[in-house]
Amino acid sequence: MKYLTGQNWHSIQAKEITELFESDISDGLSPLSIKHREEFFGKNILKETKQDSKLKKFFMQFHSALIYILLGASAVTAFLQEWIDSGVIFAVVIINVIIGYIQEVKAQEAIESLKNMMNAEAIVIRDGIKINISSIDLVPGDIVLLESGSKVPADMRLLECKNLKVDESMLTGESLPSQKNTDIHKENITLNDRDNMTYSGTYVTYGRAKGIVVATAGYTELGKIAHLIENTTAMDTPLTKKISAFSKILLYVILALAAFTFVVGILRDNSAVEMFMASVALAVGAIPEGLPAAVTITLAIGVSRMASKNAIIRKLPAVETLGSVTVICSDKTGTLTQNKMSVTHIYCSDNTYEITGNGYEPKGDFLQDGNKLEFFSDELKDLLRAGYLCNESYLINKDGHYSINGDPTEGSLIVSALKSGYEERILNKTFPRSDLLPFESDRQFMATINMDVENNQNILYLKGSVEKILNISEFEFIDEKLVEINKDKILEKVKEFAGQGLRVLAISKKLVAGDKIDSRLLDNKFIFLGLVAMMDPPRPEAIEAVKESIGAGIKIIMITGDHALTAFSIAKMMSIVDEGSKFEESVITGIELSKMRDSELIEKVSHARVFARVEPEQKLRIVDALQARGEIVAMTGDGVNDAPALKQADIGIAMGRGGTEVAKEAADMILSDDNFSSITHAVREGRNVFDNLIKFITWTLPTNLGEGLVILFAIMLGLTLPILPVQILWINMSTAIFLGLMLVFEPKEDGIMKRKPRKPNSSILRKSMIVQMLVVGVYMLITAYGMFNYAIANGHSVEYARTVAVNIFVFVELFYLFSCKELQNSVFKTDIFNNKFLLLGVGLMIFAQLTFTHVSFMNIMFKSEALDIQTWIGILVIASGVLFVVEFKRYIESITVNKTV
Numbered sequence: 001m002k003y004l005t006g007q008n009w010h011s012i013q014a015k016e017i018t019e020l021f022e023s024d025i026s027d028g029l030s031p032l033s034i035k036h037r038e039e040f041f042g043k044n045i046l047k048e049t050k051q052d053s054k055l056k057k058f059f060m061q062f063h064s065a066l067i068y069i070l071l072g073a074s075a076v077t078a079f080l081q082e083w084i085d086s087g088v089i090f091a092v093v094i095i096n097v098i099i100g101y102i103q104e105v106k107a108q109e110a111i112e113s114l115k116n117m118m119n120a121e122a123i124v125i126r127d128g129i130k131i132n133i134s135s136i137d138l139v140p141g142d143i144v145l146l147e148s149g150s151k152v153p154a155d156m157r158l159l160e161c162k163n164l165k166v167d168e169s170m171l172t173g174e175s176l177p178s179q180k181n182t183d184i185h186k187e188n189i190t191l192n193d194r195d196n197m198t199y200s201g202t203y204v205t206y207g208r209a210k211g212i213v214v215a216t217a218g219y220t221e222l223g224k225i226a227h228l229i230e231n232t233t234a235m236d237t238p239l240t241k242k243i244s245a246f247s248k249i250l251l252y253v254i255l256a257l258a259a260f261t262f263v264v265g266i267l268r269d270n271s272a273v274e275m276f277m278a279s280v281a282l283a284v285g286a287i288p289e290g291l292p293a294a295v296t297i298t299l300a301i302g303v304s305r306m307a308s309k310n311a312i313i314r315k316l317p318a319v320e321t322l323g324s325v326t327v328i329c330s331d332k333t334g335t336l337t338q339n340k341m342s343v344t345h346i347y348c349s350d351n352t353y354e355i356t357g358n359g360y361e362p363k364g365d366f367l368q369d370g371n372k373l374e375f376f377s378d379e380l381k382d383l384l385r386a387g388y389l390c391n392e393s394y395l396i397n398k399d400g401h402y403s404i405n406g407d408p409t410e411g412s413l414i415v416s417a418l419k420s421g422y423e424e425r426i427l428n429k430t431f432p433r434s435d436l437l438p439f440e441s442d443r444q445f446m447a448t449i450n451m452d453v454e455n456n457q458n459i460l461y462l463k464g465s466v467e468k469i470l471n472i473s474e475f476e477f478i479d480e481k482l483v484e485i486n487k488d489k490i491l492e493k494v495k496e497f498a499g500q501g502l503r504v505l506a507i508s509k510k511l512v513a514g515d516k517i518d519s520r521l522l523d524n525k526f527i528f529l530g531l532v533a534m535m536d537p538p539r540p541e542a543i544e545a546v547k548e549s550i551g552a553g554i555k556i557i558m559i560t561g562d563h564a565l566t567a568f569s570i571a572k573m574m575s576i577v578d579e580g581s582k583f584e585e586s587v588i589t590g591i592e593l594s595k596m597r598d599s600e601l602i603e604k605v606s607h608a609r610v611f612a613r614v615e616p617e618q619k620l621r622i623v624d625a626l627q628a629r630g631e632i633v634a635m636t637g638d639g640v641n642d643a644p645a646l647k648q649a650d651i652g653i654a655m656g657r658g659g660t661e662v663a664k665e666a667a668d669m670i671l672s673d674d675n676f677s678s679i680t681h682a683v684r685e686g687r688n689v690f691d692n693l694i695k696f697i698t699w700t701l702p703t704n705l706g707e708g709l710v711i712l713f714a715i716m717l718g719l720t721l722p723i724l725p726v727q728i729l730w731i732n733m734s735t736a737i738f739l740g741l742m743l744v745f746e747p748k749e750d751g752i753m754k755r756k757p758r759k760p761n762s763s764i765l766r767k768s769m770i771v772q773m774l775v776v777g778v779y780m781l782i783t784a785y786g787m788f789n790y791a792i793a794n795g796h797s798v799e800y801a802r803t804v805a806v807n808i809f810v811f812v813e814l815f816y817l818f819s820c821k822e823l824q825n826s827v828f829k830t831d832i833f834n835n836k837f838l839l840l841g842v843g844l845m846i847f848a849q850l851t852f853t854h855v856s857f858m859n860i861m862f863k864s865e866a867l868d869i870q871t872w873i874g875i876l877v878i879a880s881g882v883l884f885v886v887e888f889k890r891y892i893e894s895i896t897v898n899k900t901v
């Protein structure tokens with residue numbers, strides 16, 4: 001095989017290229033040659049911009065203010081030959097670095113793993129069969145099919161082409177899509193002019209094509225400029241940025257404070273070494289070093305939880321925004337409904353028929369006025385046949401289990417035709433198709449030309465929305481006679497069907513001379529054949545999810561290309577509109593929308609619950625109008641034309657199964673099951689992530705405050721330090737690992753979907769949380785100091801008294817952890833056993849503290865001393881007091897709030 005790279009493929013005959021690659025335009029590659037090529041070329045994937053090595057990542061962990069301070073302290077103590085202190089401090093540095101490293105790697109893994117779920121798909125022909133594969137698995141010589149919304153998966157020479165337009169702006173800078181063809185071109189032309197080629201990474205915005213892969217991975221034009229591709233796995237979000245900024249300010253304040261105390265101490269004739277250690281203690285105690293890591297970990301856990309519930313986050317900030325969503329605009333078909341269509345009613349030549357049956361199994365009866373139909377009129381047979389022929393889907397029978405390959409709307413038409421007795425084999429032979437114009441939402445119809453072999457004539461079939469079809473239909477068959485069409489009567493019927501929530505399609509035909517579809521043929525003189533009405537039941541879980549969302553203060557808006565009445569009826573079934581709502585107020589159609597001025601739309605959008613017969617382009621206006629009202633908008637979409645709206649929405653959501661690559665690329669989140677209820681799951685997780693972050697912050701900051709205050713007091717008043725720097729290190733490290741980290745695993749609060757969405761610009765901590773932190777910090781200060789002095793007064797050693805103070809800090813934190821499980825509710829009404837990790841952490845913490853106090857080795861390292869039983873009881877009683885203090889504060893708040901209301 002001569003696989004040539006760097007060829008001027010655009011100037012070589014297509015046939016020659018297929019031969020060169022030993023491929024086949026209709027059958028593609030054979031399995032064996034694919035295997036060889038995979039080995040030879042490897043995966044069709046661009047190497048990432050080089051990631052930091054593990055070693056570098058590890059050493060980067062040393063780069064933090066806290067670590068520098070600690071290393072300094074370790075050096076100074078070593079210089080003073082305080083070997084144990086120096087060793088302990090150094091050990092803490094190492095442990096901190098290791099934990100930091102593990103956290104970062106884990107968080108990054110969680111995010112990286114999402115990337116694998118987001119690989120683009122490609123449609124290829126291999127071994128004569130059309131299949132979907134991950135575009136990573138493409139090899140040169142593969143025959144690939146492109147359609148509107150596809151991401152071009154490799155560099156390709158086009159073999160067949162139908163109105164193909166490709167957005168190549170990322171490669172050529174050309175903002176208008178370029179129109180492609182299969183002509184051969186001169187050799188010396190630039191990329192922009194090679195109209196018979198498409199290049200990896202560009203997007204099909206219109207039309208279809210078939211092409212042969214000529215280059216993959218690093219050999220593609222994109223591969224040559226791969227460094228331009230941005231790395232999408234940044235861990236920054238608005239929240240992490242806010243918190244880093246906050247931590248930084250805090251850091252400077254604390255360092256300044258530490259420097260200040262150092263100077264004050266020296267002026268008071270304290271020894272420089274002693275004051276240095278005291279300042280270190282202050283800095284170490286007061287800097288909330290665990291905060292940024294905790295934020296990242298919490299976000300990462302949120303991301304993986306969402307992924308397990310079919311919501312794949314593409315952009316990390318979405319995790320935060322999800323918790324604030326106030327409106328979800330959702331597609332109807334397939335997202336709110338099951339997209340399992342079955343034709344239930346047919347209207348044809350003044351007659352209405354009902355069709356029975358189950359799923360896609362082609363078995364069922366036609367009923368007229370409740371009686372089984374024995375004789376099928378020619379008109380009915382013509383209509384059913386048209387539905388079968390003007391169709392791109394296939395019915396698949398796998399051991400008696402029937403499914404649809406393609407669009408279920410079309411699938412249901414096949415099923416109904418087969419129920420009437422048609423045979424696929426015969427229809428395909430007697431009415432072969434010569435041309436096709438696929439269905440597109442914008443256009444609202446599809447067309448085919450089929451040759452009626454027996455009568456030697458070409459028939460142009462058209463099926464689509466009632467409005468489109470009636471507009472160009474002029475005749476119909478009544479009593480076997482071709483007469484002028486009576487549109488009013490047909491529209492009456494449409495109302496009847498749509499009012500039951502049925503999706504209605506109209507079908508028409510006309511005879512034509514040629515065998516190619518020409519847009520001039522599509523304007524007039526069609527013969528109306530009939531209406532087909534199909535049921536697409538709501539997803540039961542989506543009904544639940546709608547209810548839950550509304551309870552959570554989130555508005556649901558249905559956006560659909562379907563008929564207004566159909567959409568309204570389904571919206572009613574799903575309680576998206578209230579039972580008593582008026583049609584006029586709740587529904588806005590695309591035509592009305594196009595006539596509205598922006599100001600008018602902004603006003604009306606507050607009542608609207610259904611947008612029907614809208615074109616995808618109009619979604620952008622809807623998002624804009626909602627955002628102008630201050631809403632935080634989540635918007636779903638799947639097609640190319642949905643992309644602008646997905647980008648503009650606060651949360652753009654693309655469909656994982658039915659969505660195009662363009663939509664996915666524009667989205668913040670992808671639903672791998674296309675299911676509305678997955679959005680609600682994600683919102684719930686988003687709220688939980690935020691809750692847990694706030695819980696962690698409210699829990700962790702008082703300790704820093706308390707420790708800082710204790711040291712500051714001691715220095716300012718010239719007293720003995722009630723806790724030593726190494727002891728502070730011990731407290732912070734052990735409580736962060738055993739207690740704080742476990743808050744990340746807090747399950748969702750019961751009422752999480754009963755409150756209103758969080759205001760996105762509100763400060764992270766509410767006033768009442770800040771008050772709570774102050775109260776607890778001061779409680780730590782008073783109790784630690786009090787117990788320290790009490791021990792001294794009772795004749796205990798300083799070491800003993802310090803051990804008491806350390807235990808006070810740890811146990812206050814331990815009890816306070818339970819107050820932080822729920823931030824509103826009373827701790828006495830909280831289910832304190834629902835987080836197993838937290839209980840395990842508490843157990844470990846108690847064990848660690850017993851070791852700290854009673855094991856001689858720890859006594860030497862941390863200068864602690866064994867305590868007697870009375871002291872232990874005193875510590876536990878006083879520490880548990882924090883529960884009551886917090887409770888009291890919440891009680892006071894509740895009565896003052898009630899008063900103001």
Ligand code: ADP
Nearest residue numbers: 333409439441446463464465504560561562563
């Ligand atoms: P949605 O996906 O929101 O339900 P669509 O844009 O798919 O809306 O459909 C809009 C209208 O176009 C439908 O009401 C139907 O009349 C018509 N339609 C839908 N699918 C097809 C199809 N495959 N072929 C022809 N017409 C269709």
Ligand code: MG
Nearest residue numbers: 333334441561
């Ligand atoms: Mg659709």
